[in-house]
Amino acid sequence: MKQALFIIDVQNEYFTGVLPVTYPAGSFENIKKAIDRAHDFQVPIVVIQHVNPASEAPAFRKGSPGCELHDEIRRRPYDLLIEKTLPGSFTGTALEPWLKEHGITEITIAGYMTQMCCDTTARQAFHRGYAVNFLSDATGTLAISNAAGNISAADLHTAILITQQMRFSRVMKTDEWITGL
Template identity: 70%
Template sequence: MKQALLVIDVQNEYFTGKLPVTFPEGSLANIKKAMDHAQGASIPVVVIQHTNTAPDALTFQKGTPGWELHDEIKRRPADIVIEKNLPGSFTGTGLGEWLEKNAITTLVIAGYMTQMCCDTTARQAFHRGYSVNFLSDATGTLSITNAAGSVSAADLHNAVLVTQQMRFSRVMKTDEWVRGM
């Protein structure tokens, strides 16, 4: 089993922009812990960065402060940085080829947002035959209200974790993943 840690969309938009992540508390600290552990254990780190390509994009517009990776992510080593334009980290990117070239069989998911890019990427990985570990305390989200209704950040996060554990991923805390190494 050769693992890679995927650090998905840990960008300023989720801290100082229009989409502040609120749950779970401490998710950034756990993302940093996962990255530091991966580095020390010679586990490849793949940093994924989202770019919104719509000309009138209000978030994740390339070159804006919100689009930039969080400073804590930028100062840690990454084996590769992959830019994506859709929620799935495999869609329209070279991620699959890079993983194959490096003989990766297990992906560890960390980053933002739990229900969007992390969930989509985990499902894509499962469909491609990868084993997936989903770090429950190193992923995060915010409360959502739209035309379909409202959901709290905690309820949304937990619903995705329950669904991931049902079929797609092994849901675990960061410390559990670190201890299992």
């Protein structure tokens, strides 16, 4: 199988903006490690950037500092940059034609947020027939509280990983994925 590594939404909003990722500790280091090893092994790297086109958007507003890729991601090599406006990386983007053109049959998910864009993209990939790996220690989230209730970052992350492993993805640690390259 020919694979690609997806780096989803590793943007300033999750470090210095209104949505600071807190769990798991070390996720950013593992994201960087995954990129570096993918590059070493010539695994194509797709960087995905979330953009909110609304001029009044509180987060990910196009052109805002929070919307920008983190410097550590921007300066690393990648093969494709996809800009998306919805949680799924396949929706309204040129991602799938690029994957088909390059013969990609397996994708590996890393980035932010576990329960939103990472989960949605993994499910979309599975529904399209791709084999999916989901890096448990190179994805991350934060505690959420809304009208439906509240949940800790650890519980939310774990719930998504369990659900992914049930059907959609092979959940694994970054080092385990690297060993298989």
